Amino acid sequence: MKTHPKLKSTPRPLFSCGFFGHCTQSVVSPTTPHNPSLHLPPPPPSAPESLPPHPPPPASDPTLPPSSSSSSSSSSSTSQSFTQWRFPIQKPPFSHDLPPESVSETEQTPEPASEPNPPIPPPPPMSSSNMAELFHVAELQLTSGVDDARISTLQLLEKKLVPNPLPEGGGSAACPTAVMVGVVGCLNDASMAKAATKVLLALCLAEENRRVAVEAGAVAEVVETLAGLEGTAVERALAALELLCTLPEGAAELRSHALSVPVLVEMVAKTAGRGKECAISVLAAMFGCGEGEPPPPVVAQAVLLALQGECSARGRRKGTQLLKALEENGRLDLTEEGS
Structure with missing residues (x-):
């Protein structure tokens, strides 16, 4: 009996269905560019899964590189959104990105101002x-x-x-x-x-x-x-001289000195403030007690001019006492001296 060799049959495609055959010829992946002419049929409706609400897409980060093309594939967008939901992209928080209430208290609370150094007490007396x-x-x-x-x-x-x-x-x-x-x-x-x-x-x-x-x-x-x-x-x-005139011998020595009256009259007219005050006080100590020789008229004139100008309260009091004492002792006529 004569045997005939078997004819090799043509290989059949893996999927005989035209739909699956078409799918195997054009595989869509996130790495392949999207072909606008390809329109896939929508998938069959399925029961919704109880998934947590989809978080909003993260804001664009200037540190990430821009996308290569604005027309990415739908499958790539779906894959990315799913991946972001599973592993959300987060930026490390910085103090300037956080709301004011989330900043630490150490950053919000200013450091207290350093207290001024306390005054140095005077040295103890020797x-x-x-x-x-x-x-x-x-x-x-x-x-x-x-x-x-x-x-x-x-x-x-x-x-x-x-x-x-x-x-x-x-x-x-x-x-x-x-x-x-x-x-x-x-x-x-x-x-x-x-x-x-x-x-x-x-x-x-x-x-x-x-x-x-x-x-x-x-x-x-x-x-x-x-x-x-x-x-x-x-x-x-002048202040030291005023203290020396508190002693009777000090005032007597001052009255006996030939230069005391002209020098003190010059100080009354020349100085101001504490100096004028002390000079008037020295003249009052010299002639206010009514002892010794009567003062020359230039003393009363200098005191009157000082009282008419700028003078401290103590200087005015001392000058008024001196003029009053001279008038009471008959050594001064205020009307004639002031005219």
Whole structure:
């Protein structure tokens, strides 16, 4: 029997259905460009799944690269939206992107302003033993005759005495006569006069030191050097002179000095503020008590002019007391002097 070879049959397609055959020939994937001529039939309706609400698409991030084409495929858009729902793209939060209430309290609350430094309290007053030692060193330096040593000693005394003047009844801490003589002797030196007036005023705040200053010739020295002083040195010298006039011997020595009246009248007309006030007070101490020779008419004239101009309340009170005392003692006729 003769056998015939089998004819090979043509291979059949995997899917005989025309619909699936068409699908296998044009596979749509997110990576292939979309063909506008291809129209896929809509999928059959299915039961809706209970899925959470779709979150809104994230805002465009300037840090992400732009899309290559505005006409991406529908399957790619669906895939991307599904992926974003499963794994939402989020930006790391920054403080400027968060609402104000979500910013930490440390960023919202400003740092408290640093409190100003408390005022430094004045140094405690020196003890009597320390002052005695200081005066002993000052006596040696002021009597040495060396200008540099005298200047440094005045600066040391100013540093110690000006913030903390000696109290009343200093006892063993009272200023020695040799130290007072050295301080008074520095008034006629232009390079030391400013510091010397500070130290002299600080020493004269204690009553027992005023007596030492009068005995050391401070009244005459201040009167003779007032014209050469400037600025606050004039005010301090007049204030020290006013303290010296609280002692009867101080006022008597001032009345007996030939230059006291012309110098003080010049200070009343020349100075202002505290200087004018102290000059009027010194004149009142000299002539307000009714002792000694009557004052020359120029004293009342200077006081009247000062009261008519700018003058402190204390200066006006002292000047009025002086004019009233002169009138009561018969030493002044206000009508004639004021005309």
